[in-house]
Amino acid sequence: MQLIENNAHAYQCHGLQGRQPADYATEVSPIVSNRLLVLLSSSLVAVTGPAILGAVTQASLAAIQLLLEICRVGLVAYQILGR
DSSP, X not given: OOSSOOSHHHHHHTTOTXXXXXXXXXXXXXXXXXXXXXXXXXXXXXXXXXHHHHHHHHHHHHHHHXXXXXXXXXXXXXXXXXX
């Protein structure tokens, strides 16, 4: 695939009828940069996937433990003061 397509089909697909090729290149630039950003971020996630998964797992377990401790303290306070 060419980086910049100058044929009529490309203009019709992207809704750029009646524009000059220079305008077409400036219109495609944000699309290309967004695709490049997605490609780079997905490759970063693929490379660091196990590390990210481990960090998310540890954070989730810590949050669950904290929630259980808060519930336990609340239950003890209810037993002492609730009667």
